[in-house]
Amino acid sequence: MKVLILGSGVIGVTSAWYLAKSGHDVTVVDRQSSVANETSFANAGQISPGYSAPWAAPGIPVKAMKWLMQELAPLKISIKDLDTETLVWMTKMVANCNTKDYHINKARMMRVAEYSRNCLRELRKEINIEYNHRTQGTLQVFRTESQVKSSKKDIEVLKECGVEHKILTAEDCLGYEPALHHTIDKIVGGIHLPNDETGDCHMFVTELAKACEGLGVKFVMDTNIEKINKQGSEIVSVSTSKGELTADAYLMALGSYSTHMLANLNIRVPVYPIKGYSLTIPIQDYSAAPESTVMDETYKVAITRLGDRIRVGGTAEISSYNLALLEKRRKNIEFSIADLFPHATDLTKAEFWTGLRAMTPDGTPILGKTNIDNLFLNTGHGTLGWTMSLGSAKFVSDVINDKTPDIDDSGLSADRYAR
Structure with a gap:
């Protein structure tokens, strides 16, 4: 299956890694000239599941x-x-x-963050990756x-x-x-x-992108994403400054810029x-x-x-x-x-x-399916994108592959805002 990932920060590139490893033909598109050049570039360097609140x-x-x-x-x-x-x-x-929502939200965040830390440990066993x-x-x-x-x-x-x-x-x-x-x-x-x-997120993403390329992932850089085109219940293409890009499945990993892009599809997310x-x-x-x-x-x-x-x-x-x-x-x-x-x-x-x-207003990222059949989300990580990146990417990859994720999926999708 062809998968197009919108965004080449730590969320987009970790997603590319898991999707490519599961056998998909993956393309990542981004407006920057190299990966991890925006929010992932000089963050605080923490991988802090215990501080996920x-x-x-x-x-x-x-x-x-x-x-x-x-x-x-x-x-x-x-x-x-x-x-x-x-x-x-x-x-x-x-x-x-309030106390009730705080405990619910913190438990959700820690569920993803603890899982992500374990995924990072497994990744280090699999490939030699240096990031201070x-x-x-x-x-x-x-x-x-x-x-x-x-x-x-x-x-x-x-x-x-x-x-x-x-x-x-x-x-x-x-x-x-x-x-x-x-x-x-x-x-x-x-x-x-x-x-x-701890670690240098930019260094990590740069090195992981090289490993992704070894799995056949294509990076389309210096390319502005202009519009996501929907027909019926599916996305049919993405219009960019370099023409139309098509795939079987599309993953939104544009961080703060996900909100307006999704609003054009009548998907409202408070990112x-x-x-x-x-x-x-x-x-x-x-x-x-x-x-x-x-x-x-x-x-x-x-x-x-x-x-x-x-x-x-x-x-x-x-x-x-x-x-x-x-x-x-x-x-x-x-x-x-x-x-x-x-x-x-x-x-x-x-x-x-x-x-x-x-x-997001509750701190938990937005992961998984949308009401559009072939559009998936991996966004809204706040200050914990580096901390939650691997776990979020593995979770979303499993959802795209129609596999049961390793962690409980309750409260992680955009559905929680439907109320």
Whole structure:
């Protein structure tokens, strides 16, 4: 069967891998000149099933109002970019900020994320792929006692989902991240998630794309996707800047750009672009640098070791599809690494980047079938695209192959929004 995948980020390329391995003739089309050149290019570098939690949580609306008043805050809203689509999405997210929905959504997300981590481990056994990966876990650090108290709800969910974790004192944190001894007075405790991993997503996708080509996958790059053409109950072609592309099955993996493309087919999915920023900085003192990923809970900033570099990622900016690289946004992520690992890097050498995370209001990605017979979805992963990529791709590949997926499929399709 011929399968056309729209999008060559980590979601599109991992999907291509599983579909090609199951014997399909796969083509990937993208507007960029190379794979993983948008959201997958410089993300935070975390593969964090244990940190897979929806942003829509009890108390978040109140916290968000406070954050908007702070200079160094994890959330920013661009008033000039507010439109009806944005306000509708925000309303849906707020509707999920209750205890019942939070637990349902977190369990769904962790189901996909844990499965994905296992798929990644299997992939590494199958092929030799280098992407600056480490398997030393995530250390979430708390700066206040109130954060420690608030974490008890998350810990209960970790227990319910069987996720290995360890509750730490400030001194315990040094056992996992010795470089924190310079700033241990800023920390009151933490949680260590030993099964989390780290890695350079762009490097991973680039290497996996080469392996895909070895299986016969074709990459059609520098090609704008203009329209998906439907006839009756099926997609018949995709119009592009280089002509019509046809297949037997079509997979939507365009991240934030899935929404408008699907709307033209009368498929409504609440996938919205949440802008994030990162810094990539060469390490100047290895003894003062983190060993793995440190999550600064106060500022929602991830500080991740990638070989001889550190990737610092954070900030959620609600600004529609505005991709302007705003210097004022780098203060938040700069502060976190300078405050916790002050001797590790030279910030004047940092590469500053921004990208759009494809976020659903409940945090769970949208996977699987649509009401169009040969159109399938793999989108809406938010900040966890790298974390959930392999599992989502394997799940969707099984659905396309009409096989029973390895994990429970309840609540993962677009059908959950029908209500």
